[in-house]
Amino acid sequence: MRRIAILAEGAFEWHYGKTGIGVIHYGKDPVVAVIDSTQAGQDVSQALGASFGQGIPIVRNIHEALAYQPNALLIGIAPMGGALPKAWRWQLLAAIEAGLEIISGLHMFLADDEELKAAADKRGVAIWDVRRPPDKNRVAEFLPHRPGSHTVLMVGSDCATGKMTVALELDREAQRRGLKSAFVATGQTGIMISGNGLPVDRIISDFVAGMVEEMVLDFTTTNDWVFVEGQGALNHPGYSPVTLGLIHGSMPDAMIFCHKAGSTTIEGYDNCPLPSLARMIQFNEDTVSWVRPERPCKVVGLALMTHHLNDQEARKAVKRAKDETGLPATDVVRFGAGVLMDALSKYFAL
Amino acid sequence: MRRIAILAEGAFEWHYGKTGIGVIHYGKDPVVAVIDSTQAGQDVSQALGASFGQGIPIVRNIHEALAYQPNALLIGIAPMGGALPKAWRWQLLAAIEAGLEIISGLHMFLADDEELKAAADKRGVAIWDVRRPPDKNRVAEFLPHRPGSHTVLMVGSDCATGKMTVALELDREAQRRGLKSAFVATGQTGIMISGNGLPVDRIISDFVAGMVEEMVLDFTTTNDWVFVEGQGALNHPGYSPVTLGLIHGSMPDAMIFCHKAGSTTIEGYDNCPLPSLARMIQFNEDTVSWVRPERPCKVVGLALMTHHLNDQEARKAVKRAKDETGLPATDVVRFGAGVLMDALSKYFAL
Numbered sequence: 001m002r003r004i005a006i007l008a009e010g011a012f013e014w015h016y017g018k019t020g021i022g023v024i025h026y027g028k029d030p031v032v033a034v035i036d037s038t039q040a041g042q043d044v045s046q047a048l049g050a051s052f053g054q055g056i057p058i059v060r061n062i063h064e065a066l067a068y069q070p071n072a073l074l075i076g077i078a079p080m081g082g083a084l085p086k087a088w089r090w091q092l093l094a095a096i097e098a099g100l101e102i103i104s105g106l107h108m109f110l111a112d113d114e115e116l117k118a119a120a121d122k123r124g125v126a127i128w129d130v131r132r133p134p135d136k137n138r139v140a141e142f143l144p145h146r147p148g149s150h151t152v153l154m155v156g157s158d159c160a161t162g163k164m165t166v167a168l169e170l171d172r173e174a175q176r177r178g179l180k181s182a183f184v185a186t187g188q189t190g191i192m193i194s195g196n197g198l199p200v201d202r203i204i205s206d207f208v209a210g211m212v213e214e215m216v217l218d219f220t221t222t223n224d225w226v227f228v229e230g231q232g233a234l235n236h237p238g239y240s241p242v243t244l245g246l247i248h249g250s251m252p253d254a255m256i257f258c259h260k261a262g263s264t265t266i267e268g269y270d271n272c273p274l275p276s277l278a279r280m281i282q283f284n285e286d287t288v289s290w291v292r293p294e295r296p297c298k299v300v301g302l303a304l305m306t307h308h309l310n311d312q313e314a315r316k317a318v319k320r321a322k323d324e325t326g327l328p329a330t331d332v333v334r335f336g337a338g339v340l341m342d343a344l345s346k347y348f349a350l
Numbered sequence: 351m352r353r354i355a356i357l358a359e360g361a362f363e364w365h366y367g368k369t370g371i372g373v374i375h376y377g378k379d380p381v382v383a384v385i386d387s388t389q390a391g392q393d394v395s396q397a398l399g400a401s402f403g404q405g406i407p408i409v410r411n412i413h414e415a416l417a418y419q420p421n422a423l424l425i426g427i428a429p430m431g432g433a434l435p436k437a438w439r440w441q442l443l444a445a446i447e448a449g450l451e452i453i454s455g456l457h458m459f460l461a462d463d464e465e466l467k468a469a470a471d472k473r474g475v476a477i478w479d480v481r482r483p484p485d486k487n488r489v490a491e492f493l494p495h496r497p498g499s500h501t502v503l504m505v506g507s508d509c510a511t512g513k514m515t516v517a518l519e520l521d522r523e524a525q526r527r528g529l530k531s532a533f534v535a536t537g538q539t540g541i542m543i544s545g546n547g548l549p550v551d552r553i554i555s556d557f558v559a560g561m562v563e564e565m566v567l568d569f570t571t572t573n574d575w576v577f578v579e580g581q582g583a584l585n586h587p588g589y590s591p592v593t594l595g596l597i598h599g600s601m602p603d604a605m606i607f608c609h610k611a612g613s614t615t616i617e618g619y620d621n622c623p624l625p626s627l628a629r630m631i632q633f634n635e636d637t638v639s640w641v642r643p644e645r646p647c648k649v650v651g652l653a654l655m656t657h658h659l660n661d662q663e664a665r666k667a668v669k670r671a672k673d674e675t676g677l678p679a680t681d682v683v684r685f686g687a688g689v690l691m692d693a694l695s696k697y698f699a700l
Contacts, residue, residue, distance in 0.1 A: 107487070107556075137457070139588040139589075140587045140588035141587075141588075141619075142587040142588075142619050142622055200555065201554070201555055201556040202554055202556070203554070204553070204554060204555070205550065205552075205553055205554070205555045205558045205592045205595055206552070206589060206592060208555045209587060209591060210588055234637075234640055235640040235641055236641075237490045237491075237492035237598055237641045238490035238556070238559050238560055239556060239559075240559065240594050240595070240640070240641075241558045241591040241592070241594050241595035242555045242591070244594045245555055245591035248587055248588075248590050248591070269492050271492060272492055273643075275640065283636065283640055290584055290585040290590070290633055291586075291587045291590070293623075
């Protein structure tokens with residue numbers, strides 16, 4: 001079993017720290033400390049204002065973290081572009097020196113860094129670059145899923161709109177109901193949580209759909225419900241190809257639309273306003289019909305991210321989204337995924 | 351200057367041989383011989399039934415090709431998946447032995463093949479893997495093009511529907527009219543023809559749009575008309591992410607829709623019927639509005655591929671497409687690109 005220390009220096013908050021937070025919240029292995037000198041002294045629950053993470057200390061640096069006897073150091077941020085902040089190098093080297101496995105979801109592979117690689121080899125320590133794509137390549141073959149299986153893909157209005165969390169919560173809810181269900185990871189955090197999956201944004205564009213198809217076919221063979229983590233957004237100027245590859249690779253039977261309440265532009269692109277919810281839902285559904293016109297795919301529910309709102313505001317936001325789209329809506333973290341699982345069950349029973 | 355021999359063993363025909371044919375038809379450097387033992391003895395024009403290629407001999411193998419004193423051997427096929435046919439290896443080794451540069455657009459990089467690499471190093475011969483992506487990565491920034499520039503992207507119903515040819519013919523036609531125009535290559539053949547460009551299908555999905563954006567911005571800085579070669583199709587189950595990356599990266603001002611007359615399914619996917627022309631045009635246009643709703647992009651003309659039809663059938667097919675869509679249509683190879691250039695000029699004058 002891993003005992004994980006998370007490196008999240010200066011960034012242990014909901015947006016940039018989402019990798020670390022996801023592993024704390026949903027991972028199987030215990031997190032024993034979080035490194036963020038700007039919040040040292042608190043515990044995770046206090047720092048985030050979250051209902052989880054009580055008793056997990058936030059510490060100043062790797063030296064303090066070692067007191068909690070971790071055997072792995074996990075890089076807990078997901079910066080745009082994916083480079084390694086220079087100021088972290090000494091902490092990684094200290095962790096390797098102390099015999100910790102290194103787990104990273106950065107775009108740049110730590111095992112390809114000469115200094116880190118040499119240190120890890122010398123100490124006999126593994127570096128797991130979660131984002132390293134498989135050597136294999138595969139073009140999508142447009143194969144049908146096992147009849148009776150239900151593939152549900154999370155889509156959304158932007159990156160960081162809760163797509164992974166919603167898939168994880170739906171999987172938990174399905175299992176709670178006694179259904180044979182699986183979560184399919186498509187990004188670094190999901191892969192760290194589930195121990196498998198595909199770093200979709202690292203795959204060569206010709207093979208994105210094909211590699212996703214193969215993975216989803218595997219899951220649908222042995223599961224009745226397959227909840228696929230989504231990535232990016234069709235209306236994102238940079239990441240839309242990843243999103244479309246996921247849609248055409250997973251060929252979902254239904255979708256859940258994820259949105260951060262109140263967002264009006266793509267994060268980091270002030271000149272790129274979000275279309276209305278109804279419009280985004282329509283064009284996400286439309287993409288399935290481009291290749292499978294005979295069997296449309298519907299968005300059957302909305303998952304709102306409302307952690308930046310108080311309870312009353314959150315309820316208002318959920319009601320507004322419901323009224324605007326005519327679809328069931330909730331915040332799965334705040335109110336549970338039951339409403340969405342009900343909607344899916346009803347949809348497939350029809 | 352290069353003197354090119356093209357290796358197209360068993361596949362020197364319009365579909366699988368399109369790389370070699372493109373270089374013969376549009377490239378700047380002369381092709382001195384084509385290797386295809388199944389058609390040896392003819393010239394290129396005879397073998398293809400084409401209006402170009404007179405006097406370029408088709409020969410049995412590399413040994414016969416060497417009589418025409420090539421200084422480069424270009425692999426002239428584009429197979430699905432992109433692997434190197436095993437039976438070709440000896441011919442590549444013989445070419446290297448004879449001092450020829452090797453030019454390849456295959457997915458597998460010949461310079462990474464130990465045997466070929468060792469032979470090339472020993473003989474001091476270069477291996478140019480056209481599909482090798484740049485080391486650089488870049489996320490799209492959604493930057494505006496130079497005002498007054500016109501970016502025109504080719505889209506289509508499938509792979510191999512003439513997108514590169516149409517972009518090249520439009521560029522020629524624009525230059526004929528005295529316009530400052532450029533062709534932007536996005537695939538192996540286009541890159542071989544123009545000497546630059548981006549192998550879009552080899553780029554990591556997170557960076558497809560960003561790398562295309564940077565290249566197109568460069569071209570729009572110094573050209574008034576920028577004709578971008580398209581790839582794949584939005585309704586292709588495997589390659590749609592490449593297509594969307596090209597659309598969102600190039601952010602075109604107008605599009606030309608390319609289609610092989612009479613096609614009814616995606617090539618190689620019998621269970622994937624083509625939507626109607628009107629429907630395909632609609633959803634290609636729609637994708638631009640996802641990120642740029644304030645300024646829609648229109649398909650302003652249709653380019654039909656009709657080389658498999660006789661003249662009368664071709665005229666009928668063009669008329670049918672015009673009637674079906676209400677758009678100007680032509681086959682640029684058979685009838686010239688004038689009709690489409692007229693339509694574009696009119697569109698931008700409005």
